Amino acid sequence: MKKAIYKRWDGTQEPFSLKREEILEKFMDNILKGMSPNRSVIQMLWRGFPLAGMNFRVMGLEEMIRELEQRKKDLFSTYTLEKAFDQPMDDLKFLLAQEAMTRMKIGAPNSPLYDELPPGLLEKLNQLKNFEFLNKDSQEMLSRWQNRKNDILELYEFYSEYARKFTGDQDVDFEQALELMRQIKSIEKIRQQIMTGRFETIDATQLQKLLGERAERSFHILLQLPDILTEEGIVEFGQKGFDMTPRGMRALGEMAFGKLYHHIKRDRQGGYLGNALQSGEIEPDSSRPYRFGDRFDLDISKTIREALVKRPGPGGHLSLEPDDFYVREREQLITSTTVILLDLSWSMSWFGRFESAKKVALALDHYVRTRFPKDKFHVVGFSTEARELKGNELALAVWDETNPFTNLQGGLRLAMQLIKKSGNRNNRVLVITDGQPTAYYEGEHLHIELPADVLGLSPNACKATLAEVRRVTAKGMHIETFMLDNNPVLVEFTREISKINRGRAVMCVPGKLGELMLVEEIKRRGGRI
Numbered sequence: 001m002k003k004a005i006y007k008r009w010d011g012t013q014e015p016f017s018l019k020r021e022e023i024l025e026k027f028m029d030n031i032l033k034g035m036s037p038n039r040s041v042i043q044m045l046w047r048g049f050p051l052a053g054m055n056f057r058v059m060g061l062e063e064m065i066r067e068l069e070q071r072k073k074d075l076f077s078t079y080t081l082e083k084a085f086d087q088p089m090d091d092l093k094f095l096l097a098q099e100a101m102t103r104m105k106i107g108a109p110n111s112p113l114y115d116e117l118p119p120g121l122l123e124k125l126n127q128l129k130n131f132e133f134l135n136k137d138s139q140e141m142l143s144r145w146q147n148r149k150n151d152i153l154e155l156y157e158f159y160s161e162y163a164r165k166f167t168g169d170q171d172v173d174f175e176q177a178l179e180l181m182r183q184i185k186s187i188e189k190i191r192q193q194i195m196t197g198r199f200e201t202i203d204a205t206q207l208q209k210l211l212g213e214r215a216e217r218s219f220h221i222l223l224q225l226p227d228i229l230t231e232e233g234i235v236e237f238g239q240k241g242f243d244m245t246p247r248g249m250r251a252l253g254e255m256a257f258g259k260l261y262h263h264i265k266r267d268r269q270g271g272y273l274g275n276a277l278q279s280g281e282i283e284p285d286s287s288r289p290y291r292f293g294d295r296f297d298l299d300i301s302k303t304i305r306e307a308l309v310k311r312p313g314p315g316g317h318l319s320l321e322p323d324d325f326y327v328r329e330r331e332q333l334i335t336s337t338t339v340i341l342l343d344l345s346w347s348m349s350w351f352g353r354f355e356s357a358k359k360v361a362l363a364l365d366h367y368v369r370t371r372f373p374k375d376k377f378h379v380v381g382f383s384t385e386a387r388e389l390k391g392n393e394l395a396l397a398v399w400d401e402t403n404p405f406t407n408l409q410g411g412l413r414l415a416m417q418l419i420k421k422s423g424n425r426n427n428r429v430l431v432i433t434d435g436q437p438t439a440y441y442e443g444e445h446l447h448i449e450l451p452a453d454v455l456g457l458s459p460n461a462c463k464a465t466l467a468e469v470r471r472v473t474a475k476g477m478h479i480e481t482f483m484l485d486n487n488p489v490l491v492e493f494t495r496e497i498s499k500i501n502r503g504r505a506v507m508c509v510p511g512k513l514g515e516l517m518l519v520e521e522i523k524r525r526g527g528r529i
Contacts, residue, residue: 031252032256081163085121253362256362298328341415347435376418380411384439406461479497482506
């Protein structure tokens with residue numbers, strides 16, 4: 001039997017309205033942008049994130065530090081410490097004068113004069129420590145300040161370090177100066193705790209006093225962030241920090257697909273119509289009379305039923321003739337291999353190109369693998385060299401900073417190897433790129449060739465790449481190229497690929513890439529949008 005226990009919220013429990021899905025979405029968005037799981041978590045902690053469902057923006061640690069610094073600047077520019085010690089000094093003058101009056105009245109020896117005491121406040125208090133006061137009020141006043149020597153010493157040290165930084169014109173007394181000191185020290189302590197990652201030592205109540213309830217609430221949410229991601233099964237924590245789980249990989253593909261086409265109405269699962277002469281799937285409740293040459297997938301029930309209607313046999317015997325045979329229809333289906341060539345060169349990091357390209361690759365991967373499991377789908381990343389991105393390699397892919405060149409020839413070669421290995425007849429290569437080739441092979445030797453100027457070409461790299469296009473075209477491979485740059489030289493190069501291969505060449509901005517590719521893919525496979 002389940003039971004629920006309710007208790008007063010003390011700020012540490014998760015609020016009922018906390019939208020975990022929005023936290024997960026922000027984490028996934030960062031992964032799509034090319035961040036690692038560790039970097040994504042750090043970015044969320046540092047920059048914060050919105051929670052639209054709660055109509056609330058979580059403050060990041062960066063914003064907290066900035067506001068703490070601003071709070072300190074405001075205090076410095078508002079107050080002055082010039083009169084911070086006036087109250088204890090005035091009290092000493094008063095109690096000594098009061099003691100002198102008492103002694104004068106009874107003819108007792110004179111008490112010390114204020115100007116005869118050592119110059120410092122603490123020194124004055126130490127000098128009077130063993131003096132026997134006759135005036136009870138003076139003795140009590142002195143005792144009160146004697147008991148506050150630690151406060152006086154702490155404020156003295158603070159004064160010596162910070163007094164010149166206080167440039168305002170608003171005076172503070174001793175008690176106000178102590179409170180000001182505590183605020184400055186709390187600001188610096190919390191700032192240091194944030195910068196060193198000692199979040200568990202931060203006093204949330206003190207943070208709330210300094211920056212308000214929004215900061216305190218944000219801090220509690222940030223503390224929960226790693227646990228939320230782990231509890232949802234998106235990441236797991238290991239020796240190298242956070243890593244994506246298989247569930248996280250699937251969720252990333254689902255999100256990429258949903259972000260591009262959340263309005264898509266998913267229809268039937270299974271194959272899509274084709275015209276290749278390959279085995280297909282039997283369509284239920286669809287059979288027809290047998291014709292010579294048909295595959296003999298006999299629909300026994302309908303064959304017997306039709307024979308009984310035509311010629312009911314004596315004594316329960318049944319005689320079958322060729323005209324009685326019914327065979328099941330087979331919908332002609334094809335299996336295909338699709339290879340996406342994903343440009344990982346450095347220039348893909350500009351203008352949101354990589355995020356858009358990675359998102360559509362993940363979306364297509366999710367779409368094909370979940371709805372057409374018999375098809376083959378590969379993603380090949382190419383920069384200076386090409387490599388297949390398997391499993392979490394695609395989810396965690398990022399542009400290549402260490403090998404920033406563009407080897408489309410190598411990508412086409414690897415695509416051809418994957419297609420040949422699949423054995424399918426209906427095959428396509430989808431190229432997503434933003435630049436001309438700058439790396440190529442001569443035999444097994446890798447060459448790097450930069451263009452002579454910004455609008456120029458790398459002639460040998462382009463020549464080798466177009467030669468590879470001719471080779472794969474001769475083997476029947478279909479290429480569709482999506483160019484994310486409108487440089488006239490690149491546009492012309494893309495058209496040359498299309499001219500050789502007779503495939504599509506599309507010039508598009510990053511924001512439209514997903515729509516162009518995914519909608520076309522769904523329609524091509526018989527889906528509806």
